Amino acid sequence: MLAGLLFAVQETDDRPERLTATLPFGGVTLIEYQARLLIEAGAGQIIVLVARLTPELLGAVSRIGRRGVTVDAVRHIAEAAGKLHPLARVLVLADGLITTERVVATLAGEGGDALLVVPQTDAGPVFERLGGAQAWAGVARLDPRRFADAARLPADYDAQSTLLRVAEQARATHVMLPTEALAHGHGIERDRVALERRGRAVLAAIVSDRRGWFDRRVVAPLARWTLPAMIDRGWPGLGVAMIGGLIGLTGLVAVALGWSTTGLVFAFAGCLVLALGATLSGLRDEPRIERAQRVGGLAVPALAALFLGAATSGMAGNVAALAVAAALVTIAALAERAGPERLRRWWWGSAPAYLLLVMVATAAHWPLVGMAIAAAYAAATLAAAIERLRRQA
Template sequence: MLAGLLFATREAHDRPGTLTATLPFAAATLIEYQARTAIAAGASQIVVIVSRLTPELIGALARIGKRGVAVDAVRSAGDALGKLHPLARVLVIADGLVTTESVVSALAEERDDTLLVVPEQAANGEFERIGGGVAWAGLARMDARRLGEAAAMPADYDLQSTLLHVLAQARAERVELAPEQTRQGHGIEHRAALLEQRGRAVLAASMAARPSWFDRTVLRPIARLAVPEIARRGVATLAVAGAGGAVGVVGLAALYSGWRVSGLLAVLLAVIVAELAGALAMFRDEAAVERGVRVAVLGAPAVAALLLGQGLGSAALLLAVQLLVAGAIAERATRPGARRTWWGSAPAYLLVLTIGVVLGVPVAALAAGAAYASATLAAAVEALRQQA
């Protein structure tokens, strides 16, 4: 089995009394993000070395436990060893480390004791030098018995540094971090302001990973600004989703009453707010909320298109139905990773309709939306044929 060993012992340099592990990061706290990467790599248990249990840390550990893994807070190497299975493989994540799931997962697959390293000349001030011209990059994979060796050291030694030197003396294999991973934000940070910047970069990267042009050009800049602020204020994901839902209901009611411009603008705003709630739910591992948001993001534009068409006559309603059918089939036909940047999506179709109505050509907007959905469907089907 794989276990994650995390650290919550060091205080932020610019927030005296606050543990780095509990600083806001990517819609949650840093230690929750670290646990998320370990769980994604296959960890079924999380052990956290703590110096003291603050209310913020207790809350973070409780939220990690809701992800279906065992969570234990301990104060020493001996205590940690007692919580782990003797044959456990342990993934060590340094206090204050920011990295990506791909880096953590790659190291978790190593069979022997392994240290992730960077060249000494490329190391920042937080990376510990371990000799041989390299510095530790904040990630390690080891057998649980190494904790026993660390427990034999004097109790006043820093446990993270002690484990590092135990592994170095055991001649653990060294794997060099790829330079592009450093450019993508891999590093150790104990300053709240800079950690927030890294969190924004992680959010931006998650949005950039979505191929849709709507996600990249509309959602990405909004999420980069709004999500960290929402997280800092401690706003619940359900509250954000509920606000989006309320705006969406008002927008659909306005459309039904014939207020096309204000109605579509409200529904578009509601979809954007719902997408922000989806980003929060993803980083907070709130799967049920994420699924609900996904349904709402698909459903609201469909209902809006039908209401718009219904108010413009039978020909317009037929175009709305064509848009709905083609868009729904294209969504079902698209395989993960196969979507092209220009392909349509429910929010993208809604944006096309909104622009057309604002310009005073609602029927043409429905025709453009239907043609866009049909072109996306044709491209998705062709992609399926090439993969067959």
């Protein structure tokens, strides 16, 4: 099993009475964001090593526990050692670490003791130095025995440094930090302003780290421009979901009434707002709202295609357009089911991408051609997804 260890010990540089772990980050606290990274990596247990339990930290620990994992707050390494299963793998994140899911996944797999490292020339001022002109990059995978070893050392030693030195003595493997991670905001901060600045880089990396071309080329640039302001101003995820849903619904009504191009533009805009809202809700640990927006992002393009097919068939006096629209929705739904995010290739289609093709063709007065092209694109995506699943079977 995979467990995680987080630290809430260091105080901020600008406000000594506040813990770095409780600084705001992405609409939550930094330690909640770190816990989310561990949970996404597969951790079923999270241990928080604390110096003191502040009201902000108690609230954060309580919210982490609502995500379906076991959360224990301890004051000493010996207590942490007693909470761990002997066969567990423990992912350790440094106090004040800001990083992305991809970096944490580097050490989330099977294996022995390992430390994520970076050359000293690239290390920040609070990175802990190791031998060989390297520094610890803030992520480690440790055997539970390292905690027992560290617990035998004097209790007044710094817990994080102690675990790091024990791992070094056990000849932990050094894994180099991916070269692009530092540019994407990876680092350790104990200052609120610096944390906010680095957080923007991490947020940009999160929204850009998508596999499909549509998310990378359309959604990600828009998210980099809008999400930081939405987070700073405290926009609620539910509010964004309602705005996106209303815009999408307006578009569907317009398509159904025969205003095809205008309606498709509104439907497409609604999908973009729902995609932004889903990312925002994910950052704020609002899984139900996030799930609802992702479902909405699939439903709006499907209904828009069906309404357009019905309207076009009514004008042409045959059912050809409606049949093509139904085929598009069916094939696209199967492709979505057959191609989960972790398996997707960059060129594969998605519901908003199909809607974009249909919208452009409809604006050129070729709605049937647009739906046919989108259906062919969905069919190619489905075929590629099936072949990829067959190779993995």
